Amino acid sequence: MDRAVARSFALLECLVRAGEPLRLADICQQVDLQKSTAHRILRTLGELGYADQDSAGRYQATLRAWELGAGLIADHPIKRAATGFLQGLHRTTGETVSLTLLSGDDVLYLDKIIAPRPVRFRTRIGSRAPAALTAGGKAILAARPDGEDILARTAARQPLDVAALKAELHEARRAGYARSGYSPGVTSIGVAIAVGAAPAQAALSVSAPTDRLTAKPLNTVIDALLETGARMAESLDSR
């Protein structure tokens, strides 16, 4: 494994993670490099356009890495197909809607439209959460043959009520949607999007404060999700 390459990405990730200009000395401490080595690589990152310095000489990431990533997601088939459905779902429910993708044992938030009166979410676009703990993730697991394996691996990393979750997956298979209270005070409903015969990878979900989702609007949300999910799967299949 190329040492310099690994170090350069560690540096870039460090800058991104910080979210604010960092002093060279602090960077060195975080990634465990000598000053001169870090300086040389940071200068290279600068020449490539991925980093620059503020007036005080501190280093920060530019938007270049974001541009690069945006190119990746722009022609992602699921993301492309989902945009319209996400907007429709947001319009009919008025709540926060998300598009998630299974990535390893996690779920990756690909896109999100937040409600005008936003809820305090821990998740943001581009972040991860254990699939077994989110509504969209559970919907995906329920629709996959290896769903319980993922559940088991997640349980090995953190305390989890596996029996209850297995029951939830079973119920999700029957009802066609899954539910979650991952963030306290917030209820989410998710449906998996299966394209063709391949195992489900993506999910649509709607999230709202628990007390705003009383019986009536809850059913509206579930119906909208089931219908939107079905139409989206259909539109993906017909390609």
Added chain:
Amino acid sequence: MDRAVARSFALLECLVRAGEPLRLADICQQVDLQKSTAHRILRTLGELGYADQDSAGRYQATLRAWELGAGLIADHPIKRAATGFLQGLHRTTGETVSLTLLSGDDVLYLDKIIAPRPVRFRTRIGSRAPAALTAGGKAILAARPDGEDILARTAARQPLDVAALKAELHEARRAGYARSGYSPGVTSIGVAIAVGAAPAQAALSVSAPTDRLTAKPLNTVIDALLETGARMAESLDSR
């Protein structure tokens, strides 16, 4: 400049640009590397999670780079502040709305909400366009002391009717908004968002098919933009 680092980013950019799995030989040709060198670096990128191989052994970029970039934009002050205003603007106009940021002499599309009946745009989130040619860009240039310098540099790179554009900037300063027909058949209106006393960097814009923007809705769009822009600048100032 670290050779291996530069090469690794060239490889990653090559994979992202392709948007499809690439064969090692093709990659080598594009970035001008020996097979073994490219292979070693690609393996490193794989270990770092930025690339992987499909079942045929061809290489492709993972979503990792996108995750990295998403972390950058998530806590970008302008992006954060704009989201709500963008949604409001989309709701009142019903058209495609964009948030752009000046980056060099270009404008960078930070965010966009597309209209239900989409227009054929050349631009996507994360892409660039010459600031002098877009509505948002012109609005920014009109609001900056170095606006005409940027115009001049752009004109040096491609044929441009500088006199007409200068007149447009002048008019934009008077009216508070700029107009553009960058993509044929599409009209865009943009307003600059100036935060504090610093030169304007960002703009909000609305785009729609030219024939849909007859006098009446055009005025609606302009009014909505001017008001939203003013409120957004105000909300940024008060931080």
Added chain:
DNA sequence: ACGGCCGTTCCGCCTGCCGGAACGCTGTTC
């Protein structure tokens, strides 16, 4: 059974990365 093409591995050369030490600058202290 053959040959071409693919990704992968090997290994000796030598270059280009490494990092300790010294430099110049800025802001602070007494």
Added chain:
DNA sequence: GAACAGCGTTCCGGCAGGCGGAACGGCCGT
């Protein structure tokens, strides 16, 4: 205002590790 501390930057000798030509093994299509 002289001494100092702390910063980013630069220098340069040493040597590890990146480099790439060549060989390997597997997979097709012939």
